[in-house]
Amino acid sequence: DVKVTQSSRYLVKRTGEKVFLECVQDMDHENMFWYRQDPGLGLRLIYFSYDVKMKEKGDIPEGYSVSREKKERFSLILESASTNQTSMYLCASRRLPWVEQFFGPGTRLTVL
Amino acid sequence: SQQGEEDPQALSIQEGENATMNCSYKTSINNLQWYRQNSGRGLVHLILIRSNEREKHSGRLRVTLDTSKKSSSLLITASRAADTASYFCATDSLTQGGSEKLVFGKGTKLTVNP
Numbered sequence: 001d002v003k004v005t006q007s008s009r010y011l012v013k014r015t016g017e018k019v020f021l022e023c024v025q026d027m028d029h030e031n032m033f034w035y036r037q038d039p040g041l042g043l044r045l046i047y048f049s050y051d052v053k054m055k056e057k058g059d060i061p062e063g064y065s066v067s068r069e070k071k072e073r074f075s076l077i078l079e080s081a082s083t084n085q086t087s088m089y090l091c092a093s094r095r096l097p098w099v100e101q102f103f104g105p106g107t108r109l110t111v112l
Numbered sequence: 113s114q115q116g117e118e119d120p121q122a123l124s125i126q127e128g129e130n131a132t133m134n135c136s137y138k139t140s141i142n143n144l145q146w147y148r149q150n151s152g153r154g155l156v157h158l159i160l161i162r163s164n165e166r167e168k169h170s171g172r173l174r175v176t177l178d179t180s181k182k183s184s185s186l187l188i189t190a191s192r193a194a195d196t197a198s199y200f201c202a203t204d205s206l207t208q209g210g211s212e213k214l215v216f217g218k219g220t221k222l223t224v225n226p
Binding site: 090 | 142143145147152153154155156157160200204212214216217218219
Protein backbone atom coordinates (compact mmCIF):
# COMPACT_ATOMS: atom_id res chain seq x y z
CA ASP A 1 0.00 0.00 0.00
CA VAL A 2 1.10 3.53 -0.73
CA LYS A 3 1.86 5.46 2.36
CA VAL A 4 2.02 9.23 2.53
CA THR A 5 3.04 10.63 5.89
CA GLN A 6 3.05 14.18 7.16
CA SER A 7 5.34 15.37 9.93
CA SER A 8 2.64 16.63 12.31
CA ARG A 9 -1.10 16.12 12.75
CA TYR A 10 -1.51 19.34 14.72
CA LEU A 11 0.72 22.39 14.82
CA VAL A 12 0.40 25.73 16.61
CA LYS A 13 2.66 28.58 15.58
CA ARG A 14 2.87 32.31 16.19
CA THR A 15 2.51 35.05 13.60
CA GLY A 16 5.81 35.73 11.87
CA GLU A 17 7.34 32.32 12.56
CA LYS A 18 8.86 30.26 9.78
CA VAL A 19 6.96 26.99 9.47
CA PHE A 20 8.03 23.77 7.79
CA LEU A 21 5.51 21.08 6.84
CA GLU A 22 7.09 17.84 5.70
CA CYS A 23 5.59 15.16 3.52
CA VAL A 24 7.13 11.78 2.70
CA GLN A 25 5.86 9.08 0.35
CA ASP A 26 7.23 5.56 0.12
CA MET A 27 6.14 4.44 -3.36
CA ASP A 28 8.63 6.19 -5.62
CA HIS A 29 5.95 8.52 -6.97
CA GLU A 30 7.04 11.18 -9.42
CA ASN A 31 4.43 13.80 -8.61
CA MET A 32 3.71 15.44 -5.26
CA PHE A 33 1.21 18.11 -4.22
CA TRP A 34 0.37 20.47 -1.39
CA TYR A 35 -3.24 21.57 -0.83
CA ARG A 36 -4.97 23.57 1.80
CA GLN A 37 -8.55 22.86 2.81
CA ASP A 38 -10.85 25.45 4.33
CA PRO A 39 -14.57 25.26 5.16
CA GLY A 40 -16.67 26.42 2.23
CA LEU A 41 -13.65 26.68 -0.08
CA GLY A 42 -12.80 23.02 -0.62
CA LEU A 43 -9.29 21.91 -1.57
CA ARG A 44 -7.05 24.46 -3.19
CA LEU A 45 -3.71 23.64 -4.77
CA ILE A 46 -0.75 25.56 -3.35
CA TYR A 47 2.25 24.02 -5.14
CA PHE A 48 3.10 20.82 -6.94
CA SER A 49 6.20 19.04 -8.17
CA TYR A 50 6.49 16.70 -11.12
CA ASP A 51 9.98 15.52 -10.21
CA VAL A 52 12.95 16.13 -7.94
CA LYS A 53 14.00 19.78 -7.81
CA MET A 54 11.01 20.78 -9.92
CA LYS A 55 8.18 22.91 -8.62
CA GLU A 56 5.16 24.60 -10.10
CA LYS A 57 2.81 27.15 -8.60
CA GLY A 58 -0.74 26.10 -7.99
CA ASP A 59 -3.75 28.34 -7.52
CA ILE A 60 -2.74 29.99 -4.25
CA PRO A 61 1.08 30.06 -3.92
CA GLU A 62 1.35 33.46 -2.26
CA GLY A 63 3.00 33.27 1.15
CA TYR A 64 4.32 29.76 0.55
CA SER A 65 7.39 28.11 -0.93
CA VAL A 66 8.34 24.47 -1.44
CA SER A 67 11.39 22.27 -1.61
CA ARG A 68 11.92 18.89 -3.23
CA GLU A 69 15.50 17.78 -2.83
CA LYS A 70 14.69 14.07 -2.75
CA LYS A 71 12.06 12.19 -4.69
CA GLU A 72 10.23 10.94 -1.62
CA ARG A 73 10.08 14.23 0.29
CA PHE A 74 8.15 17.42 -0.47
CA SER A 75 8.30 20.28 2.01
CA LEU A 76 5.97 23.24 2.30
CA ILE A 77 7.42 26.38 3.86
CA LEU A 78 5.57 29.32 5.30
CA GLU A 79 8.24 31.99 5.34
CA SER A 80 6.40 34.23 7.81
CA ALA A 81 3.22 32.66 9.11
CA SER A 82 0.08 34.76 9.24
CA THR A 83 -3.29 34.11 10.86
CA ASN A 84 -4.94 33.67 7.45
CA GLN A 85 -2.75 30.63 6.91
CA THR A 86 -4.57 28.78 9.67
CA SER A 87 -5.91 25.79 7.79
CA MET A 88 -5.76 22.06 7.15
CA TYR A 89 -2.80 21.22 4.92
CA LEU A 90 -2.91 18.07 2.83
CA CYS A 91 -0.04 16.47 0.95
CA ALA A 92 -0.63 14.05 -1.92
CA SER A 93 1.42 12.00 -4.35
CA ARG A 94 0.86 9.97 -7.51
CA ARG A 95 2.93 7.96 -9.93
CA LEU A 96 2.00 9.80 -13.12
CA PRO A 97 -0.45 12.36 -14.46
CA TRP A 98 -4.01 11.23 -15.14
CA VAL A 99 -4.15 8.75 -12.26
CA GLU A 100 -5.38 8.84 -8.68
CA GLN A 101 -3.66 10.77 -5.93
CA PHE A 102 -2.77 9.34 -2.53
CA PHE A 103 -3.18 11.67 0.41
CA GLY A 104 -1.47 12.02 3.74
CA PRO A 105 -3.50 12.37 6.97
CA GLY A 106 -3.25 16.17 6.97
CA THR A 107 -1.71 18.77 9.27
CA ARG A 108 -4.04 21.15 11.05
CA LEU A 109 -2.06 24.35 11.44
CA THR A 110 -3.16 27.13 13.74
CA VAL A 111 -1.35 30.47 13.56
CA LEU A 112 -1.92 32.68 16.59
CA SER B 113 -11.56 28.04 -10.74
CA GLN B 114 -14.09 25.51 -9.57
CA GLN B 115 -14.74 22.65 -11.97
CA GLY B 116 -16.75 19.97 -10.18
CA GLU B 117 -19.75 20.94 -8.10
CA GLU B 118 -21.33 18.31 -5.87
CA ASP B 119 -25.00 18.10 -5.09
CA PRO B 120 -26.41 17.95 -2.49
CA GLN B 121 -24.08 19.71 -0.08
CA ALA B 122 -25.32 17.51 2.73
CA LEU B 123 -27.26 14.25 2.84
CA SER B 124 -28.64 12.38 5.84
CA ILE B 125 -30.00 8.85 5.48
CA GLN B 126 -30.73 5.74 7.53
CA GLU B 127 -28.48 2.72 7.58
CA GLY B 128 -29.39 0.31 4.81
CA GLU B 129 -30.64 3.01 2.44
CA ASN B 130 -28.86 3.99 -0.75
CA ALA B 131 -27.03 7.31 -1.03
CA THR B 132 -26.67 9.17 -4.32
CA MET B 133 -24.36 12.13 -4.81
CA ASN B 134 -24.04 14.11 -8.01
CA CYS B 135 -21.23 16.07 -9.58
CA SER B 136 -21.52 18.55 -12.43
CA TYR B 137 -18.63 20.13 -14.30
CA LYS B 138 -18.11 22.66 -17.06
CA THR B 139 -15.30 21.68 -19.43
CA SER B 140 -14.11 18.55 -21.21
CA ILE B 141 -12.37 16.05 -18.99
CA ASN B 142 -9.90 13.18 -19.33
CA ASN B 143 -11.25 11.45 -16.23
CA LEU B 144 -13.32 12.07 -13.13
CA GLN B 145 -12.36 10.78 -9.70
CA TRP B 146 -14.28 10.32 -6.47
CA TYR B 147 -12.65 10.61 -3.06
CA ARG B 148 -13.84 10.14 0.49
CA GLN B 149 -12.72 12.06 3.58
CA ASN B 150 -13.44 11.08 7.14
CA SER B 151 -13.68 14.00 9.53
CA GLY B 152 -10.30 15.61 10.11
CA ARG B 153 -8.41 13.12 7.95
CA GLY B 154 -6.87 12.95 4.50
CA LEU B 155 -8.73 12.00 1.34
CA VAL B 156 -8.97 8.43 0.15
CA HIS B 157 -9.38 7.63 -3.53
CA LEU B 158 -12.52 5.59 -4.34
CA ILE B 159 -12.96 5.32 -8.10
CA LEU B 160 -11.55 6.82 -11.30
CA ILE B 161 -13.78 6.81 -14.39
CA ARG B 162 -12.36 7.78 -17.77
CA SER B 163 -14.18 9.99 -20.23
CA ASN B 164 -14.88 7.04 -22.56
CA GLU B 165 -16.47 4.99 -19.76
CA ARG B 166 -20.10 5.25 -18.73
CA GLU B 167 -20.27 3.20 -15.55
CA LYS B 168 -17.90 1.66 -13.04
CA HIS B 169 -18.42 -0.49 -9.95
CA SER B 170 -16.35 -1.14 -6.88
CA GLY B 171 -17.99 -3.15 -4.11
CA ARG B 172 -21.02 -1.17 -2.93
CA LEU B 173 -20.01 1.84 -5.03
CA ARG B 174 -21.35 2.60 -8.47
CA VAL B 175 -20.20 5.59 -10.48
CA THR B 176 -21.78 6.81 -13.69
CA LEU B 177 -20.50 9.41 -16.10
CA ASP B 178 -22.51 11.29 -18.71
CA THR B 179 -20.13 13.45 -20.72
CA SER B 180 -22.97 14.90 -22.82
CA LYS B 181 -24.51 16.33 -19.65
CA LYS B 182 -21.15 16.93 -18.01
CA SER B 183 -22.24 15.10 -14.89
CA SER B 184 -21.37 12.12 -12.74
CA SER B 185 -23.07 10.35 -9.89
CA LEU B 186 -21.79 8.23 -7.02
CA LEU B 187 -24.19 5.66 -5.60
CA ILE B 188 -23.46 3.90 -2.32
CA THR B 189 -25.78 0.95 -1.84
CA ALA B 190 -26.87 -0.51 1.50
CA SER B 191 -25.17 2.27 3.42
CA ARG B 192 -23.55 1.73 6.80
CA ALA B 193 -22.80 4.12 9.65
CA ALA B 194 -19.12 3.77 8.71
CA ASP B 195 -19.88 5.41 5.33
CA THR B 196 -20.42 8.70 7.16
CA ALA B 197 -17.87 11.03 5.54
CA SER B 198 -17.49 13.80 2.98
CA TYR B 199 -17.33 12.76 -0.65
CA PHE B 200 -15.54 14.79 -3.30
CA CYS B 201 -15.50 14.60 -7.05
CA ALA B 202 -12.40 15.77 -8.89
CA THR B 203 -12.11 16.45 -12.60
CA ASP B 204 -8.85 15.79 -14.41
CA SER B 205 -8.49 17.83 -17.55
CA LEU B 206 -6.21 19.93 -19.73
CA THR B 207 -6.06 23.63 -18.98
CA GLN B 208 -6.06 26.24 -21.72
CA GLY B 209 -2.31 26.39 -21.27
CA GLY B 210 -2.02 22.71 -22.15
CA SER B 211 -1.13 21.38 -18.72
CA GLU B 212 -2.98 18.71 -16.77
CA LYS B 213 -4.94 19.75 -13.72
CA LEU B 214 -7.05 17.95 -11.11
CA VAL B 215 -9.71 20.19 -9.60
CA PHE B 216 -11.78 19.18 -6.57
CA GLY B 217 -15.35 20.11 -5.81
CA LYS B 218 -16.46 21.26 -2.37
CA GLY B 219 -17.91 17.92 -1.40
CA THR B 220 -21.10 16.29 -0.16
CA LYS B 221 -21.29 15.58 3.55
CA LEU B 222 -23.00 12.23 4.05
CA THR B 223 -24.39 11.18 7.42
CA VAL B 224 -25.63 7.62 7.81
CA ASN B 225 -27.73 7.21 10.94
CA PRO B 226 -27.69 3.83 12.70
